Amino acid sequence: MSELRGVGIGLGVTQGPVARMAEPLPAPEDVPSTRTQAEETARVGEAVGAVARELEARGEQAGGAARDVLEAQAMMAEDPTLESEVGTRIAAGKTGEFAVYEAFASFRDMLVAMGGYLGERAADLDDVAQRVIARLRGLPAPGVPDPGHPFVLVAKDLAPADTALLDLDKVLGLITTEGGPTSHTAILAREKSIVAVVGVAAATGLVDGETVIVDAAAGTVTTDPTEEELTRAQHRADARKSAASAPLTPGALADGTKVPLLANLGKPEGAEEAVALGAEGVGLFRTEFLFLSSSQAPTVEQQREAYTKLLSAFPGKKVVVRALDAGADKPLAFLNDAHEENPALGLRGLRALRASEDILREQLTALAEADAATEADLWVMAPMVSTVEETEYFTTIAREYGIKTVGVMVEVPSSAILAERVLSIADFASIGTNDLTQYTLAADRLLGSVASFQDPWHPAVLRLIGMVGEAGRVNGKQVGICGEAAADPLLAVVLVGLGATSLSMAPTALADVRATLLEHTLDDAKRIAAAAVGADDAGSARDAARAAAAK
Known part of the structure; x- marks a missing residue:
């Protein structure tokens, strides 16, 4: 048994087998296009439009804070300046995949350099680029794995589009190696009541199928837990579920001090x-x-x-x-x-x-x-x-x-x-x-x-x-x-x-x-x-x- 530390989101505790997020698609090769400029432009236009509509649909389905983030991503995908940058590269003979990759990467670097709110959007831009390139290649968009059973998701971080529509019947908990308590992933996990521990740098060593306990209250991830530890964690999860269904009362301390x-x-x-x-x-x-x-x-x-x-x-x-x-x-x-x-x-x-x-x-x-x-x-x-x-x-x-x-x-x-x-x-x-x-x-x-x-x-x-x-x-x-x-x-x-x-x-x-x-x-x-x-x-x-x- 070993204990990995991070920042817990809420008080939840859960357990289950690990499923790791797939690695990003490899960068496209810079090879000359075999299509005409018009064909490449049309391919990219269709892919960008399809990704934007999908993001909007996910946002509409998710609602809340997730909808705002996903609508912003959709607008980002169809930004006219980005479209122009992609077009310039296609005109120079690049493939649609490489033109999207290079144009989005240049914008990403610019946003990172600006910092602040715009700097945070850089990760969202990466996600949009990956989705467009996947569509151009005829591949599934990168996203949450589906091992066929409930699992604890381990990822570097989650794109808003993935967090917004997590299947809570399958995703038992969430562990990220990056991010902090105010990251988008943490905020959306809290909004969806997902048991999560973020910023667990050592989680890079976790492998698919191994059982872990995710303890948000303690901010820990326990690997190779004993049967006793698993039973104790389950008792805590059951008790918390019972407490959540208790009658609603005004906020107060044990001595009656009111805290709205x-x-x-x-x-x-x-x-x-x-x-x-x-x-x-x-x-x-x-x-x-x-x-x-x-x-x-x-x-x-x-x-x-x-x-x-x-x-x-x-x-x-x-x-x-x-x-x-x-x-x-x-x-x-x-x-x-x-x-x-x-x-x-x-x-x-x-x-x-x-x-x-x-x-x-x-x-x-x-x-x-x-x-x-x-x-x-x-x-x-x-x-x-x-x-x-x-x-x-x-x-x-x-x-x-x-x-x-x-x-x-x-x-x-x-x-x-x-x-x-x-x-x-x-x-x-x-x-x-x-x-x-x-x-x-x-x-x-x-x-x-x-x-x-x-x-x-x-x-x-x-x-x-x-x-x-x-x-x-x-x-x-x-x-x-x-x-x-x-x-x-x-x-x-x-x-x-x-x-x-x-x-x-x-x-x-x-x-x-x-x-x-x-x-x-x-x-x-x-x-x-x-x-x-x-x-x-x-x-x-x-x-x-x-x-x-x-x-």
């Missing part, structure tokens, strides 16, 4: 599922979906309709809406599409909205009108606030439109350090742990080469969260968590111990977090948090918290 459990949503259509899974409201509603698919800003009427639909699903409950969080890392032609060398540090979030204040004012108008037409408790917050002056700006302008509860996102260290002053002005703060970790550790959260730094368990991140929690206590203001960290059950306990008053996450994570909170009192949470904060790095903080929680 809220949902992170990207579209109004997700509200029904969130309510069914026990969400007590919405802790983060991302409004980007209205903007990212448009060549121009949506009208006030279009926005009002979407916000009204959302708010109507939560009568009498808190719904926290984030103002448009876009900019250089998610460029919008009507907001800011200028190239920036380091987009993560550029004109994004509230900075971009201030530069185009009419868009902000239209969004606040639509929110105020939707609020007046519904019975939800609307809270509105600004993204990427870094100064006290920005806090004053946003709260002033939001109150002009009658927004009753106005807050800020704490995503950069400066706003955490200044949290006591910030919360003397704002009505609440919501900590975005993904970006706070990125900026604290100086590690782009969308760049695979520094994924190991992107861990919200790092004591430096926890200390900043503690500063915001204390500022909330001093000012009598609420401090929520809306990053992926809230979906980690043990880390959720630590966050409450650091002063978080509510937790918001993917709806599928609610049951695990609810169950774990009920195992600890507020004093326990503070003690477990202190153990984590006293550590030197993310791994030892996680281990210290586990040890403290077991006492």
